[in-house]
Amino acid sequence: xxxxxxxxxxxxxxxxxxxxxxxxxxxxxxxxxxxxxxxxxxxxxxxxxxxxxxxxxxxxxxxxxxxxxxxxxxxxxxxxxxxxxxxxxxxxxxxxxxxxxxxxxxxxxxxxxxxxxxxxxxxxxxxxxxxxxxxxxxxxxxxxxxxxxxxxxxxxxxxxxxxxxxxxxxxxxxxxxxxxxxxxxxxxxxxxxxxxxxxxxxxxxxxxxxxxxxxxxxxxxxxxxxxxxxxxxxxxxxxxxxxxxxxxxxxxxxxxxxxxxxxxxxxxxxxxxxxxxxxxxxxxxxxxxxxxxxxxxxxxxxxxxxxxxxxxxxxxxxxxxxxxxxxxxxxxxxxxxxxxxxxxxxxxxxxxxxxxxxxxxxxxxxxxxxxxxxxxxxxxxxxxxxxxxxxxxxxxxxxxxxxxxxxxxxxxxxxxxxxxxxxxxxxxxxxxxxxxxxxxxxxxxxxxxxxxxxxxxxxxxxxxxxxxxxxxxxxxxxxxxxxxxxxxxxxxxxxxx
Amino acid sequence: xxxxxxxxxxxxxxxxxxxxxxxxxxxxxxxxxxxxxxxxxxxxxxxxxxxxxxxxxxxxxxxxxxxxxxxxxxxxxxxxxxxxxxxxxxxxxxxxxxxxxxxxxxxxxxxxxxxxxxxxxxxxxxxxxxxxxxxxxxxxxx
Numbered sequence: 281x282x283x284x285x286x287x288x289x290x291x292x293x294x295x296x297x298x299x300x301x302x303x304x305x306x307x308x309x310x311x312x313x314x315x316x317x318x319x320x321x322x323x324x325x326x327x328x329x330x331x332x333x334x335x336x337x338x339x340x341x342x343x344x345x346x347x348x349x350x351x352x353x354x355x356x357x358x359x360x361x362x363x364x365x366x367x368x369x370x371x372x373x374x375x376x377x378x379x380x381x382x383x384x385x386x387x388x389x390x391x392x393x394x395x396x397x398x399x400x401x402x403x404x405x406x407x408x409x410x411x412x413x414x415x416x417x418x419x420x421x422x423x424x425x426x427x428x429x430x431x432x433x434x435x436x437x438x439x440x441x442x443x444x445x446x447x448x449x450x451x452x453x454x455x456x457x458x459x460x461x462x463x464x465x466x467x468x469x470x471x472x473x474x475x476x477x478x479x480x481x482x483x484x485x486x487x488x489x490x491x492x493x494x495x496x497x498x499x500x501x502x503x504x505x506x507x508x509x510x511x512x513x514x515x516x517x518x519x520x521x522x523x524x525x526x527x528x529x530x531x532x533x534x535x536x537x538x539x540x541x542x543x544x545x546x547x548x549x550x551x552x553x554x555x556x557x558x559x560x561x562x563x564x565x566x567x568x569x570x571x572x573x574x575x576x577x578x579x580x581x582x583x584x585x586x587x588x589x590x591x592x593x594x595x596x597x598x599x600x601x602x603x604x605x606x607x608x609x610x611x612x613x614x615x616x617x618x619x620x621x622x623x624x625x626x627x628x629x630x631x632x633x634x635x636x637x638x639x640x641x642x643x644x645x646x647x648x649x650x651x652x653x654x655x656x657x658x659x660x661x662x663x664x665x666x667x668x669x670x671x672x673x674x675x676x677x678x679x680x681x682x683x684x685x686x687x688x689x690x691x692x693x694x695x696x697x698x699x700x701x702x703x704x705x706x707x708x709x710x711x712x713x714x715x716x717x718x719x720x721x722x723x724x725x726x727x728x729x730x731x732x733x734x735x736x737x738x739x740x741x742x743x744x745x746x747x748x749x750x751x752x753x754x755x756x757x758x759x760x761x762x763x764x765x766x767x768x769x770x771x772x773x774x775x776x777x
Numbered sequence: 778x779x780x781x782x783x784x785x786x787x788x789x790x791x792x793x794x795x796x797x798x799x800x801x802x803x804x805x806x807x808x809x810x811x812x813x814x815x816x817x818x819x820x821x822x823x824x825x826x827x828x829x830x831x832x833x834x835x836x837x838x839x840x841x842x843x844x845x846x847x848x849x850x851x852x853x854x855x856x857x858x859x860x861x862x863x864x865x866x867x868x869x870x871x872x873x874x875x876x877x878x879x880x881x882x883x884x885x886x887x888x889x890x891x892x893x894x895x896x897x898x899x900x901x902x903x904x905x906x907x908x909x910x911x912x913x914x915x916x917x918x919x
Contacts, residue, residue: 316784327915332786351784419887 284399284431286516293386294513299535300379301490303359303371306539308487310358310368313351315646318484319477322641323584324648330481343724346590346646347687359539360546360553363691365645366770367546370557373777376455377564383448399431400441410434423504436500439493447489454483460643461735461776464574464709476641476649554761554770562774569776574709574734578639583717584650587642589724591696592687594680594744606720607728612712616676616750619667626728629714632657636711644738645771654732656713660706668750674699676749676757677731677742683764692768698742699754699762699773700733709734712745737775739765782907790911793903797910798837800896801852804859805833807889819873825862829855843912846903853900856893863890 317329326338334351338344355361359371391397414424414435424433432440453472456462457479463470473479501509507521514524546553593599602609607626615621637655663675677698684690704710710733714721721727726743733740740763754760759767766773787793809830816823832855839848863886865871870878881887902908909915 330788332788333781333784335784416884419884420882421887422882 283429284396286431286512287389287393287396288516289385289389289393290396291513291516293382293389295531296378296382297386299538300375300382301494302535302539303375303542304379305487305491306357306359307368307372307375309353310361310364311372311647312484313353313358313368314365315346315349315644315648316351317349317648318481319648320474320481322475322477322582322649322651323586324477324588324650325584325586326588331484343589343592345592346588346644346648347689350646355543355547360543362547364546364550364770366765366772367550367553367557369645370554370561370770370772371542371546373561373565374557376452377560380452383444387444400437400444402437402441407434407438411438443493447486447493451483451486451490454479454486456777458483458643458647459569459777460641460737461569461572463641463643464576464735465572467576476643480647550770554772558772562772565772565774565776569735569774570703572735572776573707574638574640576638576640576709576734578641578651580639580653582651583639583653587650587652587725588644588648590644590646590738591681591743593723593727594682595686596680596682599680599744603723603727610728612729612745613747614662614666614750615747617669617672617752618663618750619669620665622662622666624662626714629657629662629712629729632661634658634661636709637715638709638711638732638734640709640732640734642738642741645775653715653717654711654713655715655718656711656729656732658708659710659712659731662712663705663748663750666750668702671752672702672750674701674751674754674762675705676751676754677745678747678749679742680744680746692764694758694764696742696744696764697758698731698740698764699751699757700731700736700740704733704736707733707735735776737777739763739771740775782905785907786915787902787908788915790909790914793899793908794840794843794911797840797849797852797896797899797903800892800899801833801836801840801855803892804856804889804896805830805837807885807892808833808859811885815874818876819871822871822874829859840910843910846910849900849903849910852896853904856896856900860890860893860897 312333316333317324318331319329321328334349336349336351338348350363350365352362358364358368360367389396390400410427411434414433417424418435424435426433430437457470457473458476463476470476470479473482505521507525508518510528511518511521511524514520514527610626612624612626612629613621614623634657635655636658637653639651639653642650642652659675677700679696681696682694683696684693700710710731712729713726713732714729716722716725721730726745729745730743731741731745749757751757754762758764761767761770762773763771765771808826812823812826812830815826832851836848836852836855839851842848862871866874866877867879867881867886899908903910
């Protein structure tokens, strides 16, 4: 039997795996902090969580929003820590890309470098009783023997094989299942995991499994002989154990330093970090999810009874007055790079020739969801009436919400706004909604008009819309990042996942 | 750790209850299985193993019935007592059972320690309010 050894590619991908996994765990915790509750139901009804990591209790006597439920975790466990969902997501996606590429290279070489695959894939049923016997041997505080022609004992072989071929794909698949674009286009895929929130819970349990595996793995490396085992991973042989220990310790110090530097960079230079991370993440996300369109039509029985809200309604007098009058004075202005600027009343929108109703799953960027029925006008029809000029590329949605006025702890200045491009505008389920669940849009959900773009995360679906500006470029608007949350919370403009 | 305990809340009462019952039954079953050979070594240890089994059964039944919560506490005494007694028997020795001193290479003993440790962790989570056990359910404010 050929000695499989520890080839260079195996050692290299193992090192990369450690780096990417360490960032994935910290950035995953950062994302979880923005909604530290896990559910098995997509309605996410308050109180139905099966696990939570917060002591916050929501008030019974006044309006609260999902922002009040956020936790701010320390940078020791989360990257970059604190109130940093946007950067945390970008760190997560950057490392997802690197980790998946590493995994693809590893698995490819495992099968190309024949017969390396036999180190992880059992070739005999003997492995099962052998692994049990190994377990008993460990319980006797002894090291099980390595069978001839193998690099690991049977229990190791089964465990490593399960991690590479089961746990890693499981994390990728459950992570992808949280994408609003994928769940909008392929509802059956999400149902493989139950629903969206089941996928989120399973993704978390996968994280627990990873952390458990790493803890036991490191412990067993020490038990088996730290120097000898590290020499295999550093040099590919059991020789030079002392040098391997020194290199391992130096590598751990370097990894910790890398985490500290990237964390400080993200906290001290959030805009530069946003641009640097998105330079990698955005093209990948765009190429995978951009053209995915929504084909959702949930059953009426799926509609969530008490959908959450994110963001408090506008507090301005003009809006309050309009709301009291049933928005009779409301006008939706469409202007900018159009041949025919128009102004629509709510009644004109309600009596528009095309009416579209859709029951869809709303995905908040924080992680919670709900199903609702939306009725409104296809957005592209409104814009086409105004005859956009050839250079027009983006729609900027202006709102009544002055954030510092409405939010007790505003995360930025000015009025909320958001942008989408013409491609999203033309998606079949992109509408300007004026009804929710068969009734006029409630104030807390964006009355009188909100945007629905069903392949995107909730923050792109601007509420309390008062005007649409058609532009060629959004760099001169706000802080130039393409939306209020992109400007002030460092989100990416792409929101397909 | 304290922050983690303070902020974590597990709301799976049925699963928590089932886990508690399975673990305490496993502890009792292991001790019942090992009782005959321990009767030969020292009668009082064999008797203690049978008592462990009976107490584990009572604890499991009480946990199953849900209230009062002394079932979890009884189970903690059963698991904790066995855990400590095993460590003492290997580290210091028990009267009439001195041959066990230093004999850590005992798969059943190690396995029992793991199961007992898991039960104690479960009991700790219930006692500190991290987890709730049926029929209790968290009453979140909404």
